[in-house]
Amino acid sequence: xxxxxxxxxxxxxxxxxxxxxxxxxxxxxxxxxVAQLRNLIVTGxxxxxxxxxxxxxxxQLGVSRTPVREAIKTLTQDGLLRALPNKSSVVAELDxxxxxxxxxxxxxxxxxxxxxxxxxxxxxxxxxxGMLHYRMMLHHTRDELPGYFEANKxxxxxxxxxxxxxVLLWIWELLALRVDRARYSSNLWPKRWKMAIQExxxxxxxxxxxxxxLASQRxxxxxxxxxxxxxxxxxxxxxAAKPGSA
Amino acid sequence: xxxxxxxxxxxxxxxxxxxxxxxxxxxxxxxxxVAQLRNLIVTGxxxxxxxxxxxxxxxQLGVSRTPVREAIKTLTQDGLLRALPNKSSVVAELDxxxxxxxxxxxxxxxxxxxxxxxxxxxxxxxxxxGMLHYRMMLHHTRDELPGYFEANKxxxxxxxxxxxxxVLLWIWELLALRVDRARYSSNLWPKRWKMAIQExxxxxxxxxxxxxxLASQRxxxxxxxxxxxxxxxxxxxxxAAKPGSA
DNA sequence: CGAAAAATTCTTGCATACAAGAATTTCGAC
DNA sequence: GTCGAAATTCTTGTATGCAAGAATTTTTCG
Numbered sequence: 001x002x003x004x005x006x007x008x009x010x011x012x013x014x015x016x017x018x019x020x021x022x023x024x025x026x027x028x029x030x031x032x033x034v035a036q037l038r039n040l041i042v043t044g045x046x047x048x049x050x051x052x053x054x055x056x057x058x059x060q061l062g063v064s065r066t067p068v069r070e071a072i073k074t075l076t077q078d079g080l081l082r083a084l085p086n087k088s089s090v091v092a093e094l095d096x097x098x099x100x101x102x103x104x105x106x107x108x109x110x111x112x113x114x115x116x117x118x119x120x121x122x123x124x125x126x127x128x129x130g131m132l133h134y135r136m137m138l139h140h141t142r143d144e145l146p147g148y149f150e151a152n153k154x155x156x157x158x159x160x161x162x163x164x165x166x167v168l169l170w171i172w173e174l175l176a177l178r179v180d181r182a183r184y185s186s187n188l189w190p191k192r193w194k195m196a197i198q199e200x201x202x203x204x205x206x207x208x209x210x211x212x213x214l215a216s217q218r219x220x221x222x223x224x225x226x227x228x229x230x231x232x233x234x235x236x237x238x239x240a241a242k243p244g245s246a
Numbered sequence: 247x248x249x250x251x252x253x254x255x256x257x258x259x260x261x262x263x264x265x266x267x268x269x270x271x272x273x274x275x276x277x278x279x280v281a282q283l284r285n286l287i288v289t290g291x292x293x294x295x296x297x298x299x300x301x302x303x304x305x306q307l308g309v310s311r312t313p314v315r316e317a318i319k320t321l322t323q324d325g326l327l328r329a330l331p332n333k334s335s336v337v338a339e340l341d342x343x344x345x346x347x348x349x350x351x352x353x354x355x356x357x358x359x360x361x362x363x364x365x366x367x368x369x370x371x372x373x374x375x376g377m378l379h380y381r382m383m384l385h386h387t388r389d390e391l392p393g394y395f396e397a398n399k400x401x402x403x404x405x406x407x408x409x410x411x412x413v414l415l416w417i418w419e420l421l422a423l424r425v426d427r428a429r430y431s432s433n434l435w436p437k438r439w440k441m442a443i444q445e446x447x448x449x450x451x452x453x454x455x456x457x458x459x460l461a462s463q464r465x466x467x468x469x470x471x472x473x474x475x476x477x478x479x480x481x482x483x484x485x486a487a488k489p490g491s492a
Numbered sequence: 493c494g495a496a497a498a499a500t501t502c503t504t505g506c507a508t509a510c511a512a513g514a515a516t517t518t519c520g521a522c
Numbered sequence: 523g524t525c526g527a528a529a530t531t532c533t534t535g536t537a538t539g540c541a542a543g544a545a546t547t548t549t550t551c552g
Contacts, residue, residue, distance in 0.1 A: 026512055026535060027331045030319075054504070064537045069504090073276075073316055077323050079416065085273040086504060086543050101413040108358045112350060167347040167424075170325065171417055178413075272505060272542055300534070310507045315534090332513050332534060 029063055033071040036061060041080045041091055042181045051088040052081070078177055096238065099182050099231050106175050107223040109168065110156065114203065114219035116163035118212040126208050129158050133200050140193050148193070153180070155200060159207070159219070179227070186233040192226060199225065275309055279317040282307060287326045287337055288427045297334040298327070324423055342484065345428050345477050352421050353469040355414065356402065360449065360465035362409035364458040372454050375404050379446050386439050394439070399426070401446060405453070405465070425473070432479040438472060445471065 040046045057068045072089050075081045081089045132155040139147035160172045199222040206215035286292045303314045318335050321327045327335045378401040385393035406418045445468040452461035
């Protein structure tokens with residue numbers, strides 16, 4: 001049902017008015033906004049507890065409120081933000097208790113990944129994971145933290161992918177967000193580099209041998225060691241920050 | 247529309263026009279929309295593969311597109327919907343492969359829950375879980391599927407809560423959505439009722455004894471049995487549906 | 493000067509308007 | 523009659539407007 005007089009469907013005739021950046025496609029704003037905001041949170045650029053003002057974020061990211069609000073909802077579901085009714089969302093605190101909770105879950109999940117991956121490990125797949133391991137060592141020798149970081153994550157991700165279980169990968173990615181955030185928050189990591197590399201070698205060996213039980217156990221312990229060290233570092237820093245309490 | 251001469255910033259003066267249901271608070275639409283839509287999907291009222299027309303959903307749920315779109319995004323993240331660029335989102339197919347993937351992950355997660363829960367089980371907590379077990383038996387004897395369903399889920403949830411690990415609970419709830427959907431889709435469940443009740447008793451015994459390893463193992467196997475039966479039922483029905491293939 | 497209350501301002505929650513891409517229909521040529 | 527192309531319609535993606543609730547400031551009274 002259209003209007004009575006002559007409001008014809010015309011807009012198509014003009015159509016070429018604003019030209020808002022030629023390279024920008026339509027469905028890309030949500031994804032990129034989520035990615036940007038997530039990065040700000042995971043890297044700590046947005047500190048835990050910080051309030052998110054939607055209008056400010058709009059200006060900062062150059063988009064309207066709609067994608068910003070969608071991104072906030074998404075990241076809230078991922079556990080990186082906390083939503084308060086009728087108030088600004090805030091960056092989730094990363095308390096030590098939650099990281100301790102992560103230890104059990106992530107180690108179990110990666111343990112399962114190791115078990116499944118070992119059963120499916122082909123020479124090619126193992127070689128690829130080995131390559132990631134060596135890349136990580138390279139970054140270690142060069143003292144390149146970001147590269148080390150990335151290669152480490154790729155090593156673990158590849159194992160989870162090798163497990164061939166999409167649900168497992170989905171869960172792992174959710175957990176990885178929180179783990180990454182915890183890692184960024186404590187850059188005392190160089191201490192564990194050497195140990196982590198040795199453990200990776202052991203894991204690789206178990207995968208090469210196709211020993212599911214061993215791969216599972218070693219991955220479990222590797223994750224547990226890493227996150228436990230992280231908790232210790234955070235606790236230490238927490239104590240240092242507030243020396244009065246004891 | 248009124249005359250253009252007096253377009254002053256007035257609207258505040260009138261203000262009392264629509265009166266949109268007195269009991270409705272402000273921040274409630276998103277949550278309730280998600281819940282309603284999720285229910286439609288999990289129960290199968292919206293069949294797998296069905297296209298979601300936003301405008302239709304608006305009319306059906308009586309809200310505007312904003313909360314509907316937010317709900318769609320939320321459920322997409324939960325894996326219940328699939329988003330296609332510039333096209334209608336569709337209800338995720340529940341292929342047997344995904345349910346098989348769920349078996350390993352859910353059994354592992356609940357196994358971990360059992361392990362942690364057994365270590366923390368107080369008499370009171372065990373009694374509460376036992377009550378849920380008996381409620382489930384009651385619904386069983388009365389042949390009340392929905393009540394049985396609910397009590398069963400409460401039984402499992404309570405164990406996960408008892409584990410005292412918020413990350414574990416979060417993951418479990420995500421997985422439970424998909425499991426519920428799979429359960430609803432195959433109502434051949436009565437076959438497993440008796441067996442499930444026996445297994446629950448065994449689990450309860452292990453929790454009572456505080457035997458972490460045993461509780462973990464029994465929960466793992468219980469979940470595996472349940473989901474495997476479900477897969478078998480779905481495969482059977484799939485074969486029956488397309489007898490020509492194979 | 494201090495404190496409580498009122499009013500302003502600011503921010504979120506929801507609704508709607510507009511634009512871009514996809515689907516469908518219509519029209520024309522062969 | 524059928525196939526193909528153009529145009530209309532429909533649907534999603536994004537931006538913006540408006541109202542309710544929260545925060546802040548101002549004002550007034552003790």
